[in-house]
Amino acid sequence: MHWNEIVTTVLLSLGCVISFSGSYGVIKLPDFYARLHAAGKTDSLAQLLIFLGLVFVTPDLLTQIKLLLVAMVLLITAPTATHAITKAAHLDGLRPWTKSERGGRP
Amino acid sequence: MNAVVLIDTLLLLLVTVSAIAIIEVRSLYSSAMLTGVYSLLMALVWVNMHSMDVAFTEAAVGGGISTILLIGTLVHVGREEKPLKKRLHVPALIFTALTGAALIYGTLDMPRFGDPAAPIHHYRVPEMLAQTVGFVNKTPGKQPAPEGFDAQQYRTFDGRVKDIPADPTDTAWRENSPLRTEGLLIPTVPYQHDAHAEPGHHLHPPDDFNGHVPNSVTSLLAAYRGYDTMFETTVIFTAGVSLILLLRRPRREGYLQKGAPLGDQVILRVVTKMSIPFILIFGFYVITHGELGPGGGFQGGVILATAFILYALIFGRPALYRIVPPPVSDVLTGVGVLVYSGTGAACMLLGGKFLDYAFLNTASPGDGEALGMTLVEYGVGITVSMVMLTIFNQLAEEQSK
Secondary structure: OOHHHHHHHHHHHHHHHHHHHHHHHHHHOOOHHHHHHHHHHHHHHHHHHHHHHHHOOOOOHHHHHHHHHHHHHHHHHHHHHHHHHHHHHHHOOOOOOOOHHHOOOO | OOHHHHHHHHHHHHHHHHHHHHHHOOEHHHHHHHHHHHHHHHHHHHHHOOOHHHHHHHHHHHHHHHHHHHHHHHHHHOOEOOOOOOOOOHHHHHHHHHHHHHHHHHHOOOOOOOOOOOHHHHHOHHHHHOOOHHHHOOOOOOOOOOOOOOOOEEEEOOOOEEEOOOOOOOHHHHHOOHHHOOEEEEOOOOOHHHHOOOOOOOOOOOOOOOOOOOOHHHHHHHHHOHHHHHHHHHHHHHHHHHHHHHHOOOOOOOOOOOOOOOOOOHHHHHHHHHHHHHHHHHHHHHHHHHHOOOOOHHHHHHHHHHHHHHHHHHHOHHHHHHHOOHHHHHHHHHHHHHHHHHHHHHHHHOOOOOOOHHHHHOOOHHHHHHHHHHHHHHHHHHHHHHHHHHHHHHHHHHHOO
């Protein structure tokens, strides 16, 4: 196994783990903001790791640059989208979930 | 079961689930978002089939702009679906079941998924592989078909040349086709540029595009069935015009005085200002690159429109109207169709048939084709983006009444 394949395997596995934990969090976490927090990790970190992993096995320089550009665009736009949704919910008057409000149970 | 079939099955299952969810969900917002999900899943299905152009269009049009327009419509009609009085409408059910059964019956005659012996692989793909779609009509000014090319033949794995039956509907031959076991649809002539290759030199065709643009999908869309694409553009143009006629009202005083709805959101403002140039560049890239790779006027036009819509969402429509006033977008809607048909007319003036792009550069027909297709794609792109912008503007204008 060449070194770049090892790097790719590690990065892709990490990306998959974060992606999975993100989707698990969307199902399991108690309220809107916490769920969005989990989904935001999938959008930003997981995609970055997966794209970086793909860069190392792509032979073509132009494709590598394109992959990095896509990763960068997503790195800027995905958190912005998460921010916009959260802000909209906040302005709409959605209160974050707190332990005291529901007797300590989600 | 191989990986492609497995992924396809999973994706189509998800597509079905989201389709059922779209019908069942009461909240229309969820329904609109689910249509976006549906389109993205379909785009993945098409990527799996290696039809990048279709996947791109589905992602840009279905997943992108139609979701925006659907949500814009929801502002007028309300968030919740009205509960139905009667859950089951028997005649409708019977009609739907019959239509579905007829469609399924129709698919029985179709070739199996990925069948190498399907008619399309005999009668069109060999020509596309040999880049000879345009050679079929022997118009002067076009390059002649390569020596020895015969679209009715194919080459087996071991290099023998065999005949394809002349009848495309010969299903019996298809069932027992040697293509399934020993065949490969390699054209019976080598690529033209192979003959011009010199040792140690980059393969360079006689003209830059070997008599044809590299993306065979664009070649089919813009040249082989160019009339079709032209009238598709006209349909979009007509949609835009009828929308203007039906929905546009005379302006009242102060219709532009409404402030920017999201102008005080610093992060959104900054990111929008940062990303709009890139969206525009990408849109133009997709339009211009249409004859070289996946992309084209429809996708690129939609991407250009999203840049304007994003600007209007963040900075308000007054700011958008300062950049693209409604009269300008109205005129540009028509200009796109004019560019398309004008390219066709230019080909006629230069001695060819309507939309016979090779005549735009008779010294190098491939370059002529590329030039003509780029012009045509720009025509499509202008019309599509401006019509999308008009639809958005009309929806937003109604809403701010």
